[in-house]
Amino acid sequence: MNGRARRGSAESRHLLSDFLRHELGLTGTHVGCEHGVCGACTVLINGEAVRSCLVFAVQCEGAEVTTVEGLAAEDGELHPLQEAFQAAHALQCGFCTPGFLMSLLPFLEERRDSGALTDDEIRDALGGNLCRCTGYQNIVEAVRLAHTKMSGGAGNSAGNSVGTSTGNSAGTCAAEGA
């Protein structure tokens, strides 16, 4: 579980999504439909993006599971993909976001050394995740930006124009939810 062994008990019918959220307290993984359409619950199982609402917890015994909580560095520094989402304003309510991040991670890893991504390629990659707030446009920009960052700037540089930061550096969050 995000690089650490975690133990918990699950009934055979317990969904992985429920197990992660309510047994292990990893509430970053969200549940939007519980029937495999929205993608909000996406996590990595042995490196592959999987909808955790369609998997039983018991199926994951011994597996390597990564959730959104495992993305940023120990010291809190954002992963380049997370950073790109902030820079491009690719989230509004943020409920769908963990699912998008986890779906995109293997996609971007795979294309680390490929050239610039086309719009169609990116939109296809996003096609399995629903977002009700953003209209996807800024998520497309964020993917482009992340691809550039992750491939060491070799990719497409278009899209850098969005989201200039004035004064506040990424990673500083003064906002409190409740």
Place this chain on the structure above:
Amino acid sequence: MSTRVFGEPIRRLEDPRLLKGKALFVDDVDFPDLLHVAFVRSSFAHGKIRSVDVDAARARDGVVAVMTAEDLGDYWSPGPLLVPPPPIKDIEFNNRTQVPLAKGKVRHVGEPVAIIVAESRYLAEDARDDVFVDIEPLDPAVDLEASAAADAPKVHDDLASNVAARVRQDKGDYEKAKAAAAHVVSGRFFYDHGASAPMENRGIVARWDDRSDRLTVWDTTQAPIPLRSGLAGLLGLAEAQVRVVAPFIGGGFGPKIMMFYPDEVLIPWLALKLGRPVKWIEDREESFFSTTQERSQIHHAEMAIDEEGRILGVKDHFLHDTGAYAPYGLTVPINSQCTLLGCYRVPAYSSSFEAIYTNLPIVTPFRGAGRQHGVFVMERLLDLAAAKLGIDPVGIRRRNVLTPEEFPHKHGLIYQDFTELEYDSGNYPEALEKAATEIGFATFRSNEQPQMRADGRLVGIGLVTYVEGTGIGPYEGARVTLESDGTVNVATGVGTQGQGHFTSFAQVVAEQLGVEVAKVRVTTGDTDQFHWGTGTFASRGAVVAGNACHAAALEVRRKILDLASQQFEAAVEDLELLDGEVRVKGVPDRAMTLGELAVLANPMRGAVIPGTEPGLESSRYFGPDRGTTASGVHAMIVEVDPATFEVEIKRYVVVHDCGIVINPLILEGQIVGGVAQGIGNAFYEKLAFDEDGQLLNASFMDYLLPTSTDVPKIESHHIETPSPLNPLGVKGAGEAGAIPVGALFAQAIEDALRPLVPDLTIAEIPLSPDRLFELVHGTGSDENSGGGSQ
């Protein structure tokens, strides 16, 4: 650093927390002894409840309580009417509001009949199967027109008919205008809106703490403060004993402002009664019944024009489907009625409507809140008029939009905020020309379209306008506090569902206090932090709460300068606030950090001078006299596949004016997101109820939301006409993007299909490919179309 932060595209402060999965959403709230809830819901749209047998459920292991309406005793009562009918002459309003659990009768599929509390959600759902509900089905009122008829099955037996309301508003003399008209165009228009479908379903957790005698409620509400007052009243507690927290909310779009959903009445009550915290989280299927939605209106409308295509008058009568209950009063149909007038000069208007009870889920505002319906009718009438005169869509609108000299413009109708509808400011001709230029309207029509048509391609162009009444009262407030570490705390009552309030309010305050935006911590939606205000609706957050933040920040600024002027023995005019310090201008070493000043303002010894207050803090309120009117123009180019009738959006241009912009990044996000929802509404999203009132597509597998491959790149442009109604000059932007999309689709698709059907009139939304096929081939039911001219 530069202190100019207002108006800058600043990255959102709340993002890192959300991106790391650390933001608190309601379903993340957990306690060791937490109980879980499942509802037993009606599977009939209309029926008499003969009996509800819960014995087996009660006997199941792990079940803590099962309640029916009878078990609620005196606590059972219909919910409050949230918005009373506006003061319109001769208005008829038959108030019926939802009940916590159905008693005697069920009035829509999914209406809750019993509530089960168990040790886990899995167990609560198991026990649901143990409950036997015996319902004698009654004929349901489902079809809107049929439900309005005198012999329709009655949703509420004690009412004379299904009419929930009758409203008529007139301006000028339409009949006289018609008599003088060169042409009259008319049509029957059907506009259907759907489910708001936020990615996060609704949910609520309540916990009573015996030691502090206080109730805490975490709710996915857009209106935490009214919820707190209402709950205190319901439960016989003092308001100070109730804390409502609306933490991060995964999208709202309107239905999360509805108050006193059955779950909101029951879960806190159960927490008190059972002495354990209780949680209910809606599942997706439930959300199609247990969360309010918007649906259809049917308009019969006509427009009188002169020879040049100038509007002389408009007449409209419509039916509005309000569902089984009408807790939100008449907000949606009044919005339709008033927004219909749009950006135009309309000397005479005669508009009446009937809101009709049906055996369908409750209708309350969803992003746009009825404005779509009105805009659709007006824009379609203009297109019919243009066709009649042989002019193009831009030309007819050019002749009729209000010019800047005509502001403020009184329409003489009563709006949803109960004031007389008056537009404060705008520049409609500029927006119109800009959109026409950006989309290349003239050259598309003269060059590209003829060529493409010659190649057999079905391509069309459209351009429509709209207004959005935003930022209505009554008021919001904010408290700004300068802390001794130099950071600034801002607390406001509005909840936030992704609008970026943590950042935009911080910008408003940082601008006045000369601090970094990241030094401003904003709290929203926690009644222990701020308990005056109403909520996030009607695109009012930035306008009303934003101006309250501004007013409070100005007052704190004044206090800072007064105190510093004593300290430095310098005149206030000679001081400046910069980089978190107050300085004597031009004397760099005479400076003090704001933190040091905050400490001075809260002395440990000595008395506070009478008439002054300790600390550098201020609470201020903003209550606008009336709403401010935003506006815009959308234009698009589409191509229709002649074989499949799939519609591809080739280009989409938005020109929007919402006054002064606080954060262009956030604004753009709001607009684009709104357009995406508009596209869903115009094309994919239809709540398909059958004649029995059963929803045939209650899942994301069948109710199709637009995906990344459906929403095109939106090219957005802004013009800024400040609002004179508030100090920041801002207007709301939350709903605008979604409002005109249906009207635009209809116009552009009609244009694209012209080679196939030269006189096709599209008078309905949504338009799926199969519906377009039917319209073109004249097959299927045509009951929802039928524009025409005489």
